[in-house]
Amino acid sequence: MPRTFSPISGVTEKRTSIEHPKRTMNSLTSLHKRKSMLADSFEQIRILEKTDCCIPAFGEKLAETGHAPLYPAGSRILQVNVGYRCNLLCQHCHVDAGPDREEIMSRETMRHCLEALRQSGISTLDITGGAPEMNPELPWFIHEARSIMPEGEILVRTNLAILTEGTKYRHVPEIYRENRVSLIASLPCYTRDNVDEQRGEGVFDRSIMALQMLNSIGYGKEGSGLSLNLVFNPGGPSLPGQQQSLEADYRRKLDESYGIEFSRLYTITNMPVSRFLESLIEEGRYCSYMHLLAGHFNPDAVQNLMCRTTVSVGWDGSLYDCDFNQMLGLHMRKPAPQNIRDFDEALLCERLIAIGQHCYGCTAGAGSSCQGSLL
Numbered sequence: 001m002p003r004t005f006s007p008i009s010g011v012t013e014k015r016t017s018i019e020h021p022k023r024t025m026n027s028l029t030s031l032h033k034r035k036s037m038l039a040d041s042f043e044q045i046r047i048l049e050k051t052d053c054c055i056p057a058f059g060e061k062l063a064e065t066g067h068a069p070l071y072p073a074g075s076r077i078l079q080v081n082v083g084y085r086c087n088l089l090c091q092h093c094h095v096d097a098g099p100d101r102e103e104i105m106s107r108e109t110m111r112h113c114l115e116a117l118r119q120s121g122i123s124t125l126d127i128t129g130g131a132p133e134m135n136p137e138l139p140w141f142i143h144e145a146r147s148i149m150p151e152g153e154i155l156v157r158t159n160l161a162i163l164t165e166g167t168k169y170r171h172v173p174e175i176y177r178e179n180r181v182s183l184i185a186s187l188p189c190y191t192r193d194n195v196d197e198q199r200g201e202g203v204f205d206r207s208i209m210a211l212q213m214l215n216s217i218g219y220g221k222e223g224s225g226l227s228l229n230l231v232f233n234p235g236g237p238s239l240p241g242q243q244q245s246l247e248a249d250y251r252r253k254l255d256e257s258y259g260i261e262f263s264r265l266y267t268i269t270n271m272p273v274s275r276f277l278e279s280l281i282e283e284g285r286y287c288s289y290m291h292l293l294a295g296h297f298n299p300d301a302v303q304n305l306m307c308r309t310t311v312s313v314g315w316d317g318s319l320y321d322c323d324f325n326q327m328l329g330l331h332m333r334k335p336a337p338q339n340i341r342d343f344d345e346a347l348l349c350e351r352l353i354a355i356g357q358h359c360y361g362c363t364a365g366a367g368s369s370c371q372g373s374l375l
Helices: 041-050 058-064 107-119 138-148 172-178 192-199 203-216 243-258 274-282 286-295 299-304 323-327 345-349 357-363
Strands: 077-081 124-128 153-158 182-186 228-232 264-267 310-313
Touching (some): 041 274, 107 310, 138 153, 182 203, 203 228, 203 243, 228 243, 243 264, 274 286, 286 357, 299 357
Parallel strands (some): 077 124, 077 310, 124 153, 153 182, 228 264
């Protein structure tokens, strides 16, 4: 049975100690590999829900602004995490992905996802990871999904660098092109130093190489029908800048320096989950960041929250309201089905959405979702 807790608990207890072992860049591995206490989602929840940062419970804030309880607005997007394995170890990763992670979605679970697409009104399949390309079943999954939804949108979230790793992944961009897959590519800055600091030495140059290769087969080119969207996230505990302004900066810098074109830029707020939560604790900035998020709570962003239209599927088929809830082990609340094999669109619409203090990250400023700002 899935573990549960009350996601609307307050933060009125005395401050809970959050001492954890120090991590350095040289020793950076996944939380799971290091057997960190934060590898346990319950430990993350304990910090998020029980540490007294003197901010109201997120559920109280929703009630105060007339948005509680929070219900779904239909199921439009099936977001499928095909595994936590990744070739990179980014400092801000909320998935705690890395080369040492073994969790990979099976073809059987993918079949259940395809059946859900077949029997529902879902129009978008959003494939994420880890690095989705590291699941050997990805080409089959994409091909089968395209046959089921010939006019639907298929998204893949790529870290770009994976596409430059020898011959093993050289064929993947052509699979994307043939199946009209829209790409959402992580590029947290347009400068080498900032990207390499977040993602590892040499990752920026490999990302640029991948973008140029994608441009060469039509991605990001106007009129090609092949979307290439980039993702910006701040390098530290701050809110992202205005999305349109940052997009203009990216266009100018990437075109001038590398001749790169892209479709859109999405800005995403760093969530206080997994390795980013660890860095906040180590730097003594956890409460200040939570105050920043709560202090910029925007009620106008609530109606567009991705949890209201998304069904998130874990690598083992478990169901969640969003990718962040998945990483915290916050399963969908009944009567919603608990696994994709039991998919029931009507029951999904009857559930209450599970919330917690981390939800301030999606409602701060212009709001944040897997497809950029909400406003």
